[in-house]
Amino acid sequence: MYFCPLYSGSSGNSLFCQYGNTRLLIDAGKNGKTIEAALNQIGVEMETISGILITHEHSDHIAGAGILARRYHVPLYATGETWRAMMGKIGKLAPDLRREVTAGHAFYLGDIGVAPFSIPHDAADPVGYRLWGGNVSISTATDLGHFSDEVFRQICGSDLVLLESNHDPDMLKANPNYSAVLKKRILGEYGHLSNQMCAEALLRLIAGGTSNVILGHLSGENNTPVLARRVSEAAMAREGIKAGEDVKLAVALRDTVGQVYCVKKSG
Numbered sequence: 231m232y233f234c235p236l237y238s239g240s241s242g243n244s245l246f247c248q249y250g251n252t253r254l255l256i257d258a259g260k261n262g263k264t265i266e267a268a269l270n271q272i273g274v275e276m277e278t279i280s281g282i283l284i285t286h287e288h289s290d291h292i293a294g295a296g297i298l299a300r301r302y303h304v305p306l307y308a309t310g311e312t313w314r315a316m317m318g319k320i321g322k323l324a325p326d327l328r329r330e331v332t333a334g335h336a337f338y339l340g341d342i343g344v345a346p347f348s349i350p351h352d353a354a355d356p357v358g359y360r361l362w363g364g365n366v367s368i369s370t371a372t373d374l375g376h377f378s379d380e381v382f383r384q385i386c387g388s389d390l391v392l393l394e395s396n397h398d399p400d401m402l403k404a405n406p407n408y409s410a411v412l413k414k415r416i417l418g419e420y421g422h423l424s425n426q427m428c429a430e431a432l433l434r435l436i437a438g439g440t441s442n443v444i445l446g447h448l449s450g451e452n453n454t455p456v457l458a459r460r461v462s463e464a465a466m467a468r469e470g471i472k473a474g475e476d477v478k479l480a481v482a483l484r485d486t487v488g489q490v491y492c493v494k495k496s497g
């Protein structure tokens with residue numbers, strides 16, 4: 231299974247995945263041209279994408295979705311409530327480009343098994359996705375107010391997880407550019423996962439067998455890639471887990487196309 235975080239962060243998210251003859255995107259939260267260019271950078275043409283899985287209707291996940299769907303006649307997949315919430319934002323779409331998914335109901339999109347699951351976030355009906363290619367699986371878990379037992383149950387045992395490490399709470403609290411309301415939202419049960427909460431979640435995932443973790447959805451103002459990595463590595467070190475040896479740990483950058491991961495069954 232191949233996986234590439236094209237972009238990940240509060241300024242736009244789009245992830246690429248390939249298995250067998252099927253290629254898909256999770257979210258299209260940059261403009262269409264930017265996503266096309268990012269795909270080209272890893273040698274993929276947008277024409278070859280079979281579908282775009284949408285997690286939720288916030289603009290950092292759907293900014294380019296309508297344009298790409300129309301231009302390339304590629305279907306969008308989202309929950310019914312997400313469809314209702316994003317209809318006004320993505321423009322007119324032909325009915326055959328509108329596919330509905332339901333949390334807890336897995337399906338095949340070509341060669342890739344797709345398992346949507348509910349996430350605690352302040353959107354209409356947000357989901358994360360676990361993708362299966364043969365016996366290998368990759369999960370995305372970003373936009374989480376907290377790392378719920380349900381999310382853990384759904385993604386436990388994934389070979390690779392893209393896990394949110396959104397902010398440092400002290401940097402966020404001290405940020406003069408963010409209103410009190412926004413700070414409360416981000417820190418709340420349905421906001422975003424802090425570096426510390428990410429690190430705790432990471433340990434649970436590693437104990438469950440995950441050996442490849444990418445920290446993602448970093449805030450541009452309230453975090454740095456160095457800090458996010460340091461917090462997770464420190465938590466791993468306390469448990470005697472060596473980053474880079476026992477577990478591969480990487481950080482997806484906000485405005486740089488990530489590396490292409492070839493994920494195989496570990497162990």
Ligand SMILES: [Zn+2]
Nearest residue numbers: 286288351373
């Ligand atoms: Zn969101």
Ligand SMILES: [Zn+2]
Nearest residue numbers: 240288290373
């Ligand atoms: Zn987001």
